[in-house]
Amino acid sequence: MIEIRDIGKKYAMGGTTVHALRGVSLTINDGEFVAIMGPSGSGKSTLMHILGLLDTPDTGEYLLDGRPVSRLTEDELAVLRRDTVGFVFQQFNLLSRMSAAENVALPLLYSRRGMSAGKGVEFLEKVGIADRAGHTPAELSGGQQQRVAIARALVNAPKIIFADEPTGNLDSASEKEIMELLRSLNRQGITVVVVTHEEEIGRQAGRIIRMRDGIVQQDDAAATVADVVPVPSKESKTTRSGSGGTLAEYFEHFRQGFRTLLANKVRTALSMLGILIGVAAVVAMLALGTGAQKAIEAQIASLGSNLLVLRSGSMRMGGVRMESGASTRLTMEDAAAIGQKIKSVKETSPAVTGRGQAGFQNKNWNTSIFGVMPSYARMHSAVPPVGRFFTVEENSRRQRVAVIGMRIVRELFGDRNPIGEMIKIRKINFMVIGILPEKGANSFHDQDDLVVIPLLTAMYRVLGKNYVDYIDIEIEQAEDMEAAQDSTMEIMLSRHRIPPSLQQDAFTIRNMADIQNAVSASGRIMSLLLASIAAISLLVGGIGIMNIMLVSVTERTREIGLRKAIGARRADVMAQFLSEAVVVSVFGGVTGIILGWLITVVMSALAGWATSVSLGAVTLAFVFSALVGVVFGIYPARKAARLNPIVALRYE
Incomplete structure (x- = not known):
């Protein structure tokens, strides 16, 4: 049961405060078919968004099945949107890169049941368009797209369906089909709340609530009441609302991320370029440094290990023997x-x-x-x-x-x-x-x-x-x-x-082990320096990924709003965008490793330079590239996760 008491909502538009709702109170019982009507600006859509948990009131109290909504955490609200509420939008809000079946199954990704195209086909069959399961939204008519949206709203078996102008963009034939489908769902015991400004649509509901200027002007039964069979309300389902995700979820996030990146090949390639160059530079520089170090160590080793070299006289000027003592x-x-x-x-x-x-x-x-x-x-x-x-x-x-x-x-x-x-x-x-x-x-x-x-x-x-x-x-x-x-x-x-006054310059002993250690230390420092220079390229690549991901978040704001409306939690949205950043960086890293190896081969063949590609260098480059994706993907992902669902859905 839905119960609201003295709900108020206002928005700041420029320097003006708009009161969208003013002290609205009403109750909607389980199994009702309610039409909320009114002219534009009456507050009917704002009321629906609050009832559907997409927005929050500024004042008043909202009870859903007896639970005060204002006391729920964001993740608990997401669980209710996922399991209790289903949305049908006027603009359909289908993801263009997914098929009809995949769009229908999308809410399952957030319900821990696993996204299944087969389940999507099953629900498309219930709305009469199973034959269009493999088609993308661009290949469907308006009526077919709205049926897909209704099937998506039903896939998690909600208790309540909210439909915002569900027939607003449809022809008369499609309008009749959609309304008959909604009446059929209501006869099955599902509470249906429709927002409309069309009298003919409103008369098909069992109850009409008329609004004007943010208040309920009239609340009565429609002139023609649809046949509704009262059905006992269902018990609330037990759901898991923890922040953790399953392996299948993460796999699906990566799969969707990969498809999203393929849909923007040029942008993805440009994002990968910085990581690719950085990783290739790290691999090549470390290979060059390691190869040079090994070559020097081999030369030092050829002089002998565990050796002391005793000479008469002293060595000066960096170890160069200047002269031998005449008497020693x-x-x-x-x-x-x-x-x-x-x-x-x-x-x-x-x-x-x-x-x-x-x-x-x-x-x-x-x-x-x-x-x-x-x-x-x-x-x-x-x-x-x-x-x-x-x-x-x-x-x-x-x-x-x-x-x-x-x-x-x-x-x-x-x-x-x-x-x-x-x-x-x-x-x-x-x-x-x-x-x-x-x-x-x-x-x-x-x-x-x-x-x-x-x-x-x-x-x-x-x-x-x-x-x-x-x-x-x-x-x-x-x-x-x-x-x-x-x-x-x-x-x-x-x-x-030798008298004490001459002892300092009488003999020189060169410790080959010390020389070898010094050369090895110098080689390691040189390798570290080269790797540090190359790491700057990785840093620049990471900034490039962050920039592209921020652009992606902006472009996909409505998609983020949709995902949150169908039950995605902050962690789910973060995982989605982080997976895309990691996919870009890892693919760039793997390609960079291959390119870096080819560069070392060319350097060895053409310039005769000693190079050595070590497993450690490859592992370091790969891990670092993945970390770059995570670190530089966190901010865009957090920005996406923190978006308000209704604000995101309204984004143009």
């Missing part, structure tokens, strides 16, 4: 002493360096000469992929054997296999027994432009040195590196009797 020569005995006195030392490997001409037949190349111990191959990841490294015996016998870098192979031999060939190093014949693995250039030197020969051979046959230039010290565990470094310095200062 390193010796073979120094290397032996370090290995014996420091327990954490796995092995020591003294070495000498120099430069000289390497020649083969009529070709010559000036290169670096390294005299090293056999352990050099293992300590510096320099095991030859072709041929072999020299042995301890070959070193002790000062054999003239050489392992050459790939630059030497290319310059002296071209495509010829150098293994077993004789080359001249400083005019001394050496047999090539191996080729060093290709390592490329680093900040120190070209690691492929060198010749490696036995240490004793280099010292006494080629370079004429009685001392060594540096000593590689391999430590068992990485955590012992700092302690071993300190111990090495103490041993060297003691052995060479």
Whole structure:
């Protein structure tokens, strides 16, 4: 039963206050067929909107089935609109992109029963147009569209049908069909309230309420009363009004969102463009940064891991060795002493360096000469992929054997296999027994432009040195590196009797682990910087999505009003628009990931840049793009959800 007591409603129009309703009181019993009549501006539509829970009165009290409506929350009002009330609008308010069956089934989306086109066909059959179930509103006549609207109002089995000028846009034949349909529903026990200004329509109701200037002027039975079979009122249905939604609901929101976006392909593509560019930039930048970091780490690793490099003299200007101390020569005995006195030392490997001409037949190349111990191959990841490294015996016998870098192979031999060939190093014949693995250039030197020969051979046959230039010290565990470094310095200062005033510049120990950590940290910072720059594109893309979604909310204001009129809660409307924002951002993100990967492939192929697309970068880009959709979609979605149903329905 509907009961209103002293209802008042006023609107501010410009500087004028319009009193739409002035102290209206009436009661409508279950099963009645009521026509509310009056001229334009009489307040009849405002009264209907308040009775139908689309609007709220400024004063007075409204009781629906004994419940004070003013005490209900917005979600509770939405549940009543969904389960108790059905609306038939003069303008039909059908969604143009949906078929007739889908329009009818739309209220089911908000009733937790799940939107079903089959259910829509069932109710279209009840109003006599099941054969038009697959047609869109544009393919239906006015009378057919109004029948679809009535079927939509019935799909949740309401107790009350409100029809606002249901025949206002119809021809006379369609008008008769619609009124007969409404009378039939009333005979089934449904309360029907019709707003009309046509006397012939009003006379078909069981009761006429006439309004003028916002007050009830007359309330009596019609001259010709329709045959109404009194039906006991139905008990209120138990409904769920919680804020949560089912998985099927969210799936349907995403499906509808996808269809909406497809209906505006150009706008959707432009919305996606910002996200696409941003994600592609993130993937490409991170791939470039990660690839560069890995390449640098590989070069550092090629110098050896867990290594201390001991040299005489000091290093200045960013680690560049300027000069060696004249009185602090390193010796073979120094290397032996370090290995014996420091327990954490796995092995020591003294070495000498120099430069000289390497020649083969009529070709010559000036290169670096390294005299090293056999352990050099293992300590510096320099095991030859072709041929072999020299042995301890070959070193002790000062054999003239050489392992050459790939630059030497290319310059002296071209495509010829150098293994077993004789080359001249400083005019001394050496047999090539191996080729060093290709390592490329680093900040120190070209690691492929060198010749490696036995240490004793280099010292006494080629370079004429009685001392060594540096000593590689391999430590068992990485955590012992700092302690071993300190111990090495103490041993060297003691052995060479360096006075305190000269100790600072006597020896330099380079910790390869520290260098590797520093380079890795720099690489991570560079990757983060590149990703941050790319993230700005994502931010711009997110702002673009927000802008487009705000435009969409404005364009679809009437649709939002319709959804709220048929039972959508704020959470439902928010979910609808958020799903559209997420669909745009996720599709843009996936496309951006593919584009970013293609960019890295092109950079690697054309520019020769080291790139590495990691799963972490792809995951980060995807998650970030989805978050952009959620974050930048929240404001437009909230704006849509907060719209007043009747204000939204009136929007032009």
